[in-house]
Amino acid sequence: MLRLPDFDEQIDRRGTHSAKWDTMEKYYGVAASDGIAMWVADMDFRPPPCVQQAVERMAAHGVYGYFGDDRTNSDAIRWWMKTRHGWDVASEAIFTTHGLVNGTALCVDAFTAPGDGVVLMTPVYHAFARIIRSAGREVVECRLRIEEGRYVLDIAGWDAQMTGRERMLMLCSPHNPGGRVWTCDELREIAAFCKRHDLILVADEIHHDLVMPGARHTVMPLAAPEIADRLVMMTATTKTFNIAGAHVGNVIIPDEPLRERFRARMNAHGISPNSFGMAMATAAYSPEGAAWVDRLVAYLDGNRKLFDDGVNTIPGLRSMPLEATYLAWVDFGGAGMEPAEFTARVEKQAKIAVNHGASFGAGGDSFLRFNLATPRATVIEAVERLKEAFRDLQ
Incomplete structure (x- = not known):
């Protein structure tokens, strides 16, 4: 009970x-x-108690070695995305990062080069710009418009801003700080914008489980399946279950060539999972x-x-x-x-x-x-x- x-x-x-x-x-x-x-x-x-119990089981065991065999975590992620979001995820598409700020940094490293432009729909989560600038890339601010008290897209204005130096767009969906749940039509407009300007689309959906009654979130792979070859998805248990200190996040990449580029950068940085974070995340993604x-x-x-x-x-x-x-x-x-x-x-x-x-x-x-x-x-x-x-x- x-x-x-x-x-x-x-x-x-x-x-x-x-x-x-x-x-x-x-x-x-x-x-x-x-x-x-x-x-x-x-x-x-x-x-939730299931997360606390997972930590307590690890403490009771008392040996804190390297984490291995991530099948239960992968299964939990796939179950959650299917049952909560209607999205079928392949286990081989899933990477575990040290949270999504780390995931963002790895995406910038894997898919852009110094001097490249990275598009942000501003105002937006402040860590994006910090990471982009620290990596020697250019922040390209495409401002959202306010209509009837909420943010809307300005695709025509953004088209006019593009110079050809841009290589990536970071999407915050749902939007932080404005709290918008983008509609399917809006998500398709963003996808078309990325295709038109040959941009990798990194969709940060860390808040996609925290949707207010009356609103409906659609994950980007379902809204615009035609851009699977340029899409990187980022999701996590950390915001949903208040376990940010676990520093664990999911980077999910449907396209195999993109996966190989991302895997290479993870290997270059020596990224390996945190055992406590994996146990907490696996327990959280459950009934x-x-x-x-x-x-x-x-x-x-x-x-x-x-x-x-x-x-x-x-x-x-x-x-x-x-x-x-x-x-x-x-x-x-x-x-x-x-x-x-x-x-x-x-x-x-x-x-x-x-x-x-x-x-x-x-x-x-x-x-x-x-x-x-x-x-x-x-x-x-x-x-x-x-x-x-x-x-x-x-």
Whole structure:
């Protein structure tokens, strides 16, 4: 019998080497003693019991040697993708990386050369640009447009930007930080854009299990099977089950020539799996894990509604409709303030550590990103602090 998760439980993460709680004063000047951490994209919840039990079994065994024979992990991945996403994955297409930031770096290394352009649909997950620039590649920012309060594509504008030096597009699907679930038609437009400009398409779908009621996510291989020869898929248990510290991710490549190029770079970097991460991921991709995720999404949906209802009552602030992820993207552009002022109010007055919109690239300056994967009482407290910090606007 599945033990019901208690997402309302307040778990004190301070002093546990938590990046989210123990470094927020260093980066944002918000003390953990009376501040609220709503920046790093991990959850303040325990994973499902099946994951904890997998770790406990390893600890009970007491020998922590090299990991070998990944068939059970591969089978779990294939089962999850088929039952949750309707996607048939071949076992030989699966690579295990040290998380998807590592997977992103390996893709940049495998499929581009120094000086090449890598296309980002901005604003978008900030680690992409950091990795691309650190690798000596050029970030090509193709800005998303906002229509009726949410992001849409601007394919015609992006076509005009291309110079022929671009070799790859990094897609965030569902979109972080905007929370968009791209439609099949939009995904096909992106696929056609990549084919037209001869781009490798790397689809980061790390949030594809965290889709709000009423929205429907389609994995890219099903939306645009015609681009299988240029498609790299990235998925993971880490966001879904709150096991980011396990540093384990799936890079799934349908095309054999692309697989060989990726395998060569993995071998060159000496990548091998983390035993604890493999055990946790295998346990997570299971019927028990699926039932836990369903309850998690229902809880996150409640947090989303509560947060949006509160923030959207503050004149000049608008939370973008969240279709997926647990990351609220709030536009302060109508408040009549420069970013430094509204950010200071959030951090110094409300004492909430959040991600700055500018770090997500072009189009993000007027935004802040809030992590809602925390007990509901914390979300309620954060909303009240924001109302107080912007009381003069009301």
